[in-house]
Amino acid sequence: EAQVTQNPRYLITVTGKKLTVTCSQNMNHEYMSWYRQDPGLGLRQIYYSMNVEVTDKGDVPEGYKVSRKEKRNFPLILESPSPNQTSLYFCASSLMVPNEKLFFGSGTQLSVL
Amino acid sequence: AQTVTQSQPEMSVQEAETVTLSCTYDTSESDYYLFWYKQPPSRQMILVIRQEAYKQQNATENRFSVNFQKAAKSFSLKISDSQLGDAAMYFCAYRDAWGQGAQKLVFGQGTRLTINP
Numbered sequence: 001e002a003q004v005t006q007n008p009r010y011l012i013t014v015t016g017k018k019l020t021v022t023c024s025q026n027m028n029h030e031y032m033s034w035y036r037q038d039p040g041l042g043l044r045q046i047y048y049s050m051n052v053e054v055t056d057k058g059d060v061p062e063g064y065k066v067s068r069k070e071k072r073n074f075p076l077i078l079e080s081p082s083p084n085q086t087s088l089y090f091c092a093s094s095l096m097v098p099n100e101k102l103f104f105g106s107g108t109q110l111s112v113l
Numbered sequence: 114a115q116t117v118t119q120s121q122p123e124m125s126v127q128e129a130e131t132v133t134l135s136c137t138y139d140t141s142e143s144d145y146y147l148f149w150y151k152q153p154p155s156r157q158m159i160l161v162i163r164q165e166a167y168k169q170q171n172a173t174e175n176r177f178s179v180n181f182q183k184a185a186k187s188f189s190l191k192i193s194d195s196q197l198g199d200a201a202m203y204f205c206a207y208r209d210a211w212g213q214g215a216q217k218l219v220f221g222q223g224t225r226l227t228i229n230p
Binding site for chain 2: 031033035040041042043044045048050056058059088090092101102104106107109
């Protein structure tokens with residue numbers, strides 16, 4: 001089954017404790033991206049990757065890191081989480097053509113205390 | 114920068130009736146794509162319908178259709194014969210066809226749709 005797999009689904013952590021949210025896709029997609037969803041703001045792009053070893057900032061990259069060492073994986077790293085990073089996070093992937101369907105993971109609800 | 118605005122935070126409709134969700138956007142581009150996504154309580158993001166800006170014909174997918182007004186920069190979603198399973202948060206989204214803006218979706222704030230039995 002074609003899918004984007006995110007883990008964990010829920011995460012509660014404390015300020016400053018490094019964490020990684022994993023994302024993996026099985027569709028051989030070149031394009032992958034991370035979004036955060038906040039009430040009243042919709043979804044906003046954090047980072048994206050057009051291929052292996054090619055990543056770039058989205059609209060809200062501060063406090064986040066990503067890596068793309070393999071085509072299928074695109075982890076999101078919070079090296080020193082803060083309470084303002086409490087949010088619902090989505091990983092997504094698609095073919096490179098911009099009108100192609102964007103496949104989303106099931107989301108990670110992160111709470112930073 | 115491109116922006117997307119959904120001015121209705123919440124909407125409700127009786128089951129089997131028709132409801133229209135509004136979306137406006139701002140762009141200086143002539144070539145782009147517009148989308149409506151549905152997010153049920155499961156949090157999954159589900160593509161409902163998409164529209165290419167160069168196509169004048171409005172997109173339809175079964176009970177879902179759009180009213181795309183390019184000059185007015187308006188992209189509303191009409192749901193006919195509303196069903197209980199249509200209850201969800203709906204997001205309007207925009208994507209450039211070319212260049213840097215093609216690498217992201219710009220989302221509106223969302224409209225929470227309630228279906229009354």
